[in-house]
C-alpha cells in the first residue's frame with residue numbers, strides 16, 4: 001500500500017463578501033497517496049479551485065478563510081502551520097499549476113530568469129552554473145525544443161502550449177511530492193492537451209509524485225486519474241476509484257455528468273443529455289441536499305436534512321444521497 005501524503009478532513013472555507021459570509025466549501029474530506037492521481041470534477045463554481053487554494057493556503061486575504069477542518073500533509077496540519085513554514089512547503093513539496101499560465105509567469109522577466117530564481121529560492125546552496133543547467137534540463141524534460149534559446153525569451157514570445165510547459169517545468173523544478181494541476185489544459189487545443197497529459201503521466205512515473213488534477217471534463221479524468229472526487233455546491237457528493245465511478249455512478253448528479261459525455265457508439269441525437277436547471281448561488285442553497293432543485297428523485301427528507309457521505313458497498317466508494325441504494329443496481 002502506498003503511503004498517504006495528504007489527508008483533508010472536514011474542511012470548510014468561507015468568504016466574507018458584501019452580501020455576507022459565503023461558505024464555498026463544506027465538509028470536504030479526501031486523501032491522496034504517493035504516486036496516485038486524484039481527479040476533482042464538477043461544474044463551474046462547485047469549489048474545485050477553492051479546494052486547491054485552501055490546501056495551498058493561497059486564499060485571498062483577508063476575505064477567504066478556512067473555518068473548520070484539517071489539511072494533514074504527512075501528518076502535519078497545514079492549516080495551523082506558521083506562514084514561513086507553509087512558504088517552504090509550497091513550491092518545494094506541494095506545487096501548483098494554474099489554468100492560465102500568464103497568471104503564474106511574470107511577463108517582464110525572461111523564461112530563464114523565472115526558472116533560475118525558482119530553483120535558487122528553494123536551493124540557496126546551489127551554484128549559479130548548476131542552477132542554469134538544471135533549468136535547461138527541466139525545459140528539455142517537459143518537451144521544449146531549443147531550451148537554451150527559450151531561456152532568453154519572454155513569456156509572450158511562446159505559444160500557449162509552450163507557456164503551459166514552462167509553468168509545469170517551474171512547478172516540477174523543486175521535485176514536489178504533490179502537484180496540484182488546476183485545469184491546466186482547458187485553454188489549449190486537444191492535441192496539445194493530450195501531449196501535456198502524457199507528459200504529466202511520464203513525469204509521474206519517473207518521480208513518483210502524486211497529482212491532484214482538477215477539471216470539469218470527465219473525459220480527461222478517465223484519461224489520467226486513479227480516483228475521482230465529484231463536487232457539487234461546495235460538497236463532495238461522490239468519490240470512488242475511476243473504474244467504479246464509470247461503472248456504477250451512484251449520485252444522480254454523477255449519473256447526469258456521465259450521460260453528458262459524447263459517445264462515438266451512440267447516434268448523435270442520443271448524445272449529450274444535460275442536467276436541467278442551474279446551480280444556485282452560495283447564498284441560495286436550501287437546507288438539505290444541495291442538488292435537490294435539479295434532482296428527479298427528490299423526496300421530502302432531501303429538503304430537510306443534509307445526506308451524509310456514505311460508503312457504497314465499502315468505504316472506497318462514497319456517495320452523498322439518501323436514495324442512492326435504490327438508484328443503483
Ligand SMILES: Nc1ncnc2c1ncn2[C@@H]1O[C@H](COP(=O)(O)OP(=O)(O)OP(=O)(O)O)[C@@H](O)[C@H]1O
Pocket residue numbers: 015016017022024042043044045046047048049050051060063064216282
Ligand atoms: N475570492 C472569492 N470571494 C468570494 N467568493 C468566491 C471567491 N473565490 C471563489 N468564490 C466562490 O466560491 C465558489 C467556488 O469557486 P471555485 O473558484 O472554487 O469554483 P470552481 O469549481 O473552481 O469553478 P471553475 O470550474 O469555474 O473554475 C463559487 O461560488 C465562487 O463564486
Ligand SMILES: [Mg+2]
Pocket residue numbers: 048049050182
Ligand atoms: Mg476553478
